[in-house]
Amino acid sequence: MNVFLAVLWKDLLTEWRSRDRVVSMLLFSLLVVVVFHFALPDNAPETTRAVAPGLLWAAYVFAALLGMNRAFAIELENEALSGLALAPADRGWIFLGKALANWLLLMVVEAVTAGAFALAFDLPLGSVAFPLAAVLALGSAGLAAVGTLFAAVAVRTSYREVMLPLLLVPVLVPVLLGAVRATAELLASGALPAGPMRLLAVTDAVFLIGSFVLFDYVLEE
Amino acid sequence: MAANDRTHVSRARAGSGWLLAASLAAYAAVVAGAPIDATQGPIQKILYLHVPCAFAAYLGFALTALVGALYLWRSEARLDRAAAAAAEVGVVFCSLVLLTGPIWARGTWGRWWSWDPRLTVTLLLWFIYLAYLLLRGFTEGSERAARFAAVYGIVGLLAVPLNYFAIQLFGGRAIHPENLARGSLGAGMGLPFALGVVTALVAFVHLWLRRLEVADLESEEAAATHGAGEA
Numbered sequence: 001m002n003v004f005l006a007v008l009w010k011d012l013l014t015e016w017r018s019r020d021r022v023v024s025m026l027l028f029s030l031l032v033v034v035v036f037h038f039a040l041p042d043n044a045p046e047t048t049r050a051v052a053p054g055l056l057w058a059a060y061v062f063a064a065l066l067g068m069n070r071a072f073a074i075e076l077e078n079e080a081l082s083g084l085a086l087a088p089a090d091r092g093w094i095f096l097g098k099a100l101a102n103w104l105l106l107m108v109v110e111a112v113t114a115g116a117f118a119l120a121f122d123l124p125l126g127s128v129a130f131p132l133a134a135v136l137a138l139g140s141a142g143l144a145a146v147g148t149l150f151a152a153v154a155v156r157t158s159y160r161e162v163m164l165p166l167l168l169v170p171v172l173v174p175v176l177l178g179a180v181r182a183t184a185e186l187l188a189s190g191a192l193p194a195g196p197m198r199l200l201a202v203t204d205a206v207f208l209i210g211s212f213v214l215f216d217y218v219l220e221e
Numbered sequence: 222m223a224a225n226d227r228t229h230v231s232r233a234r235a236g237s238g239w240l241l242a243a244s245l246a247a248y249a250a251v252v253a254g255a256p257i258d259a260t261q262g263p264i265q266k267i268l269y270l271h272v273p274c275a276f277a278a279y280l281g282f283a284l285t286a287l288v289g290a291l292y293l294w295r296s297e298a299r300l301d302r303a304a305a306a307a308a309e310v311g312v313v314f315c316s317l318v319l320l321t322g323p324i325w326a327r328g329t330w331g332r333w334w335s336w337d338p339r340l341t342v343t344l345l346l347w348f349i350y351l352a353y354l355l356l357r358g359f360t361e362g363s364e365r366a367a368r369f370a371a372v373y374g375i376v377g378l379l380a381v382p383l384n385y386f387a388i389q390l391f392g393g394r395a396i397h398p399e400n401l402a403r404g405s406l407g408a409g410m411g412l413p414f415a416l417g418v419v420t421a422l423v424a425f426v427h428l429w430l431r432r433l434e435v436a437d438l439e440s441e442e443a444a445a446t447h448g449a450g451e452a
Contacts, residue, residue, distance in 0.1 A: 170348040174387035
């Protein structure tokens with residue numbers, strides 16, 4: 001438990017001091033917004049509204065892929081990861097500390113990107129800000145769980161930038177489907193839809209427990 | 222590793238080879254004589270290839286995850302080779318499913334591809350276990366590659382029911398027939414279908430053992446050259 005708090009605090013502190021991950025993820029997801037603008041037809045608010053939830057989550061996944069490898073890449077310098085692995089506690093707690101730090105970072109990036117989306121595409125996201133935050137929280141939890149586990153794997157392969165998306169995206173489909181559907185129904189009705197939220201909660205639970213247990217084998221050297 | 226283990230594999234492989242030859246002959250004869258479907262015409266016979274291959278692919282992926290989990294528990298390099306071989310053969314069968322499916326779909330549904338849940342889940346499985354094989358290729362050190370692959374294989378299998386429910390709920394309209402419940406096959410179609418399933422599973426086992434045999438030889442070879450280099 002102490003290991004969990006220590007890793008969380010260390011990751012947040014290094015990020016606060018350098019701010020390199022949050023800035024690069026934010027800039028990238030704003031660039032994605034610009035690119036999506038070119039992909040969408042002009043003067044077709046109906047179309048924009050219909051595809052916006054999917055595009056929003058696509059931007060989140062891109063940003064997450066960009067940021068998550070970094071969380072472990074810095075641990076490879078000076079063999080810090082081996083030091084971490086020696087911590088006298090279940091390695092699952094190291095995973096949880098890393099995952100929670102990633103989740104907080106994702107939430108910041110996602111909130112700002114959602115604001116940019118609302119402004120750029122004239123979406124009424126402001127009026128559903130609180131329920132939208134719940135959708136983002138659940139969706140990002142699944143993303144941060146498997147993302148953190150696979151990032152720990154991907155950074156130690158010879159092709160780390162390519163490996164993470166190839167590993168992560170096909171497994172992430174239930175999270176993405178639930179999150180996109182929840183966002184779409186929230187935009188349409190203004191209320192949180194029960195079905196997609198339940199799917200997200202179940203998926204998050206499976207991925208969090210699975211990653212907690214399996215992280216031990218990823219770190220073992 | 223004891224050469225003894227490999228002899229067992231060789232013997233089982235040879236036995237499964239004869240079994241495969243016999244069951245292929247029976248399968249070919251029965252499928253050739255099977256009745257032509259009244260509404261779909263001859264293209265319906267692709268069923269006898271498509272669905273058995275899907276079963277073999279699912280078996281391969283389940284084995285990849287289960288044997289991978291066993292590897293994490295016991296740390297025997299041989300288990301890892303068995304898991305990797307199951308993934309390779311599973312991907313081959315899965316590719317056959319994804320090739321025969323569109324041909325059949327074009328003939329009966331009128332289009333090559335649809336985002337039917339079962340189709341989408343199978344496609345995702347194909348991606349997951351291809352990524353599994355890539356991951357092995359891109360990881361240095363056989364022990365580390367084995368651990369990473371086992372972890373990924375397990376998460377890949379965990380994702381299957383989630384994917385299936387998610388996609389069934391929100392991901393597209395189902396047009397695959399609702400299960401091959403008893404009685405949904407026409408008269409005279411049960412036997413060729415059953416033989417097809419048996420043949421595909423025997424073919425899977427045979428290829429799996431063959432791949433395992435090669436992997437065992439490779440690791441013996443590597444150990445031998447490594448030992449000679451040190452001496």
